[in-house]
Amino acid sequence: MSETLLDRRARLMGPNVPTFHAQPVHIVRGEGVWLWDADGRRYLDCYNNVPHVGHCHPRVVEAIARQAATLNTHTRYLHTAILDYIERLTATLGHGLSQAIMVCTGSEANDVALRMAQAATGARGLIATDNTYHGNTAAVSQLSTRRPPIGGYPAHVRLVPAPESLKPLGGSAEAQAAAFTASIAHAIAELEDSGHGFAGFMLCPFFANEGFPTLPRGFLDPAVAVIRRAGGLILADEVQPGFGRLGDAFWGHERLGFAPDVVTLGKPMANGHPVGAVVTRPDIMADFRTAFGYFNTFGGNPVSAAAALATLDVLEEEGLVANARDVGAHLLARLRALRHPLLAEARGAGLFLGAEFAHPDHTPATGFAERLVEGLRQRGILAGRIGRQMNTLKIRPPMPFSRDNADLLVDTLDEVLATTEETA
Known part of the structure; x- marks a missing residue:
């Protein structure tokens, strides 16, 4: 009997590799x-x-092919495309976010962001919401809630209740911001009392995996004030809401109305070519570069930079x-x-x-x-x-x-x- 595609997949990739739909779709082309x-x-x-x-946008495809036929290497040699891209990217951001590290995935970007918070504060404690997803490295999977880490969540991590639309925290939409802030304040106090200290709070500014509840601009303001008083950093995961997806703002944090210390990017930024980035202020970057010897072989390579630049071009021109x-x-x-x-x-x-x-x-x-x-x-x-x-x-x-x-x-x-x- 012939082997099905699903059987072959299980034999070669192992069990529990997720697919969409009860009858998975075998996709062969996109446009x-x-x-x-x-x-x-x-x-x-x-x-x-x-x-x-758009799938297989010809402008992005051509940029990848042209650069791949010319040169592809890493950032220990000089090339201008990565600098051109960072200048274009940071021009869309305010709040002093002017320096970036290019990586390959949103998971890598969020992993670096956590280390930036720890380097800048000297503390280890991290907070996220209790129905979130920030990637699959060992560090960021400890914030994610799809499956708990082996042995349980580590002592330096606290997960706070996420805001909701139908069942808002505090019992009403009007009370939700205060209730959310109170849970963050409580988590900060626990981290301080336990000796871990408080390094930062990571969130998606659209609360995408939480079901993107309807929240007013300024919702996060009370929580931001508490985080700032405690000396922690605000880490905005823009992988899903960023690059203009929300329509009335280029970034999710811009729409919600707060200033992040670190912004992380991933999937959409090069139209499917594996590119991610971490953007921050020079003072935080200096702390990170002093504390960690970070290098990424493929992050910011010329082909990735060309794909990301072409994606920005299409966003603007179309x-x-x-x-x-x-x-x-x-x-x-x-x-x-x-x-x-x-x-x-x-x-x-x-x-x-x-x-x-x-x-x-x-x-x-x-x-x-x-x-x-x-x-x-x-x-x-x-x-x-x-x-x-x-x-x-x-x-x-x-x-x-x-x-x-x-x-x-x-x-x-x-x-x-x-x-x-x-x-x-």
Whole structure:
């Protein structure tokens, strides 16, 4: 009997390697916002933020090919492309964030950011939210909550309750900021009392993996004040909300209205080529470079820099941030017009949107959300789920997503809602 692709995958990659969908899709080609499987079926990609300016964008492909045919080496030799990119990148940021380390992944970037906080403060204690994800190195996996570390969470890490939309901390939307701040203050006190001290707080400024709850600008201000008084750093993981995805701001921290000490970047910044970065102020960079002998062979190589520069070019020249704002507003309005007994809230910003499904008592309708995603896939729409109970539909398409694409998504979603079984 012939071996299936899934059997071969398990034999060669081992067990529990995650795939999307009950019947995984065998993707063989991509272009713009579309993907094609091995049988030639086309899917509208409403999920993947890695191809930020569209799958296989010719401008990025050409930049990679041209540079790969010329030179690719590391940063112990001089080359100008990495400097050109850092200048372009930091020009989009304020708050004195003017220096960067180029790496290969968001996980690496977040790992470096944690060490920056420890080098700048002389302390070890770290805080994150209790439903987050910041990567898969040994250090950042201790902040992530998909699976607890072997032996439990380390003593220098504290996880605080994440803000929510349907069940806000403190019992109401008005009380949520104070309740969130109180939990951070309590965690700082515990770290200080235990002798670890407080180095920093890492967050996604859109609280993406937490289900991107609806939060007002300034929500984080009380927490920022507490963190600053304690001498800790604020580490903003912009891997998901950054580079204009939210439409009305280039960065998530800009939209929420706070000044980070360190910003980390990853997946979208080179349209799928493996590039990440850590951006910070010169004083923090100096502390890090003094405390750690850091070098990354592939980080900032000429091919990666060319891909990242081309991605910025496309973002600017094709007006994709404005597109995210305009198409996102249209899409959100259409999502909010949908009616279903389990549709509790449609929310988001720009081209990072979703809908939370819950029963009348606000218990999560996780099974329904899972069946919904499968129903969309069967009709040629790729989407995902997120949130504490994975009951929030996650819509995060490439940035060239159009109004026609948005209408196709919502029309199909409306059909699937009407035919999906409502049981838990």
